Amino acid sequence: MRPLLVALCLAAGPALAADPAADLAVGKALFLKGATPACAVCHTLKDAGSAGEVGPVLDELKPSADRVAAALRNGVGMMPSYKGQLTDAQIMAIARYVAAVSGR
Structure with a gap:
């Protein structure tokens, strides 16, 4: 069931923010396996x-969602940019997930 949820949420694009629980689930899935190399x-x-x-x-670090999104889009130090690999909706899902669970 979870892979189906992730696939549906990824297809939804910007609508992810309308369902915070689904958005966090998608962000976590992308953090673990969605990017190459994976954030994890x-x-x-x-x-x-x-x-x-x-x-x-x-x-x-407890980064804000904006800080995570900027790092994903532009890269930081050794971290590559994911701008051409992830959609803006995927970047924002990861950013909101990291900010939420890190205690920001």
Whole structure:
């Protein structure tokens, strides 16, 4: 059932924000596997069960959604830009997820 939810939410695009629970589920799925390389490979985020050691620990950084979205679009340091790989709706889903679960 969860893969179907993710597929439907990804197809929905900007409408994701209308259902916060679905938006967070999509953001988490994208954080774990939706991008190449996956966010979870480099970043530690307790809610995602990730323990990456390359990028900052997001639970400590507590970035805003705007900060995460900017990093995803433009890249930061060693982090690549995902602008050509993810849609704006997908970037915002990841950004809202990270901000929400990191305690921002």
